[in-house]
Amino acid sequence: MGRSPSRSSDISLKKGPWTLEEDKKLIDYIQKHGKGSWQKLPNKAGLNRCGKSCRLRWTNYLRPDIKRGNFSSDEEQIIIDLHSLHGNSVINKDTTCAYRWSTIASHLPGRSDNEIKNFWNTNLRKKLLRSGIEPKTHQPISDLNLLFNLLPTSINPWENALEFHADQVNQKIQVLQNILKVLSTRPLPNTGANCLGESYNLIQAGGCINGIDPLQLQELSYPLSPNLGSIESAPERFGAIYMNSMETIPENLVNQTNGIRSTSNEEYSLPVLVPAATETCTANLMNSISSMHIPNQTIASNCIETWGNLIDDDASSYLWKEIYL
DNA sequence: AATAGGTCCAACCGCGGCGAG
DNA sequence: GCTCGCCGCGGTTGGACCTAT
Structure with missing residues (x-):
């Protein structure tokens, strides 16, 4: 399999931005003779450029049918x-x-x-990322580090009060939902409790920090349709399920350690989250977590800290209130 | 007003496919 | 079947421009 010799070392050929004069030469030549061989075109057109450079300039900028301006x-x-x-x-x-x-x-x-x-x-790409979508796969984001990076660190509360858009709420929920999805499948080796217990730890910690009912926070882990209407009806739709499930955990099976509760029996775990990602996506996600080489406890504490930061600000308090009003 | 940091995009680079000899 | 030369792809870069401090 042959490969064309690199012309980057040919210092006699001009590189960099094209001048108006060069553009004119290229346009004139192609209008008169057509494109033909790009390799031979520069010589024939009197251009001190490589064929590749000419082709790129023509196809990306000079050809007459090129459309300029913003994308609709x-x-x-x-x-x-x-x-x-x-x-x-x-x-x-x-x-x-x-x-x-x-x-x-x-x-x-x-x-x-x-x-x-x-x-x-x-x-x-950024737009999708902000929406909690992995641009490569078009699936909910499966990279835990990326998910945490996506969490907003600060939002102007005044702006919130005046212009809080539904898509911002949904984006935030999507990110949180993905995080919970990740945590909800990760075992806790020390306690023997399953991941749902860890999710619960996380949520409980968040609730403790901000004085918000952890059950309400947990509800956010359910996928919501991308319109505000569904968010408004979320407590009605999911609240009962959670209240029931939580009530089934006997108090003697719940440990209190440093203000963080954890279940000690899989039987009393929280309901499985509705999949927000495909099985493949989830598998990738678990691989991603495995490759992090971080002790589970560290992940848990990082999560709690991040979650605490997430909700422990005025703007985010506004968000939670906004969702549950 | 100055400047540091971020964003955007035209252009470059290296690579693989493919046809001709 | 192998080599060579060309084409065109995706990824990356560098500088102009924009924005925040």
Whole structure:
């Protein structure tokens, strides 16, 4: 399998930003003679550039049908949909659809693959992350560290009071939901209690810190539909389930240690969370946790600390109140 | 007003696929 | 079957621009 020799070492060829004069030469040549061989084009057009550079300049910037300006919401949605469809780029001889960005670009007339790639990396990727979605898999985020990083550290309470958007509430819930999903499948080696016990520890700790009923916090771990209406009805829909399940834990099976409760019997664990992620996603998540090489107790305490930070501020208090009003 | 840090995007780079000889 | 040269891909970089302090 041959490979083209690197031309990066050829210092006689110009690199960097294109000048107006170079652009004009390239446009004039292609308009008169067509593209032909990119390798031979620079010489013929009188350009001191490599063929690759000319091709890139033409396809990404100079070709007449190129569309400039911001992406519309329709284009945005198409990119997200196609990206979830095509996934990561895998070069495969047996498939006709091997390239992600070029395939997506073919569905968006006037947009280059480079432009779409840049738009994805600078806008859409972050947008999905903020929504608790893993951009690569389009599944709920499975990386525990990433999840914690996504938790907002501070939100302007005045802004909250005036302009609290439903999607912000949902995004926050999605992140919390994912965290609980992670914790809800991790065993606690020291106590013998299962992960749900750990989730409960976490929630209980959060409740202790902020004076909020931990049961209410736990309700947040249930997936909610992406509209505020479902959030408003959450306590009615899930509250009873939780109250019932919690009431079944006999007091003698609940330990009190440093203000943190933990169940000592799997039988009395909290209900299994409704899956927010696919089985594959959850498996990846568990692998991710395994690879962290952090003692369980450390994770638990980190969680508690993070959770405490999350809810122990004015803005977040406002959030919880907002959800349960 | 100055400047440090963050964001965006055009362009570059290295690599793999593929056709021709 | 192997080598060579070209094409085009995804990932990365560097500098211009923007924003916050």
